[in-house]
Amino acid sequence: MIVADRKPIEEIIGEINDKENILILGCNECVTVCEAGGKKEVGVLASALRMNFLKQGREVKIDEITLERQCDHEYLEEIRDVIDQYDAVVSLACGVGVQFMAEKYHTTPIYPGVNTCFMGVTEERGLWTERCQGCGQCILARTGGLCPVSRCAKRLFNGPCGGSTQGKCEVNKETNCVWQLIIEQLKALGRMDDYEEISPIKDWSTDRAGGPRKVVREDVQQ
């Protein structure tokens, strides 16, 4: 999932302090799971903002809606009839949802309510860690299912480097050396022959280096 973290409330207040009708818009997908932008976080932020404005002696209208997703037209369409009531929307979706909102509703200013961090997993409640950078050329088949693009600080394809010490990365001693993990995994799978093969130079044109990317599937297009 896409992992996001809550923005400080004071930062959000700074952006919308002069508004009178505000919609707090949550998303039921990834940001709900990582407890940054779901229905509950919408409620907490809305409550805090209402009290903030009341304390200033202002009664600002703050509504709460949480959509199934903010990265698909059909769900964003659900607010078309009400969007004109608001002079600001704080979207608690990831950066994708915030942008799709802004593209769809040009005349309403959209403000992000979370910081979008990475694609990752819930290791345990309250701890999310990165697993994928969306490089567009998945090599997990050769690396025992562990990704050196997202988890090696140097993105090495023939690791580990000399900075791997006792299974830890030299960049951050708390980070496991993914190449150490890859070797252990390949050993456990009896596939160390794969490790001995030198990886060719990776085609990075499918990564961010080639600018914004797209996936076109004519077979499913209408």
Place this chain on the structure above:
Amino acid sequence: MQYPTSIKIIRVPCTGKVDLLHILRAFEKGADGVYVVGCLEGDCHFNNGNFRARKRVEQAQKILNTIGIEGERAQMYNLSSSEGPRFAEFAAEMDERIRKLGPNPIKPAKQKAA
């Protein structure tokens, strides 16, 4: 056993049931203070309900401080179910704390709006 009449008790099956939103909404509705009384730490029937409640009270304090409302208006207390007098002590302590702080600062705006 006597405790201040200013206290309104809301019963929950375990303090782990108390959500951050419950605390914030109480303030939003005009409560001058909110405190949660849970079982002694380590004695939760559900293992960690009271620890969860404490974290949520702390979250509420942080949010209140951010928006300029004294975070100490939200508090967490712990006692065992047999400590009635202690319950009354906490109530008196909370009552005194809130009287020192004065009414919820959003009240004037709410009354004006009403």
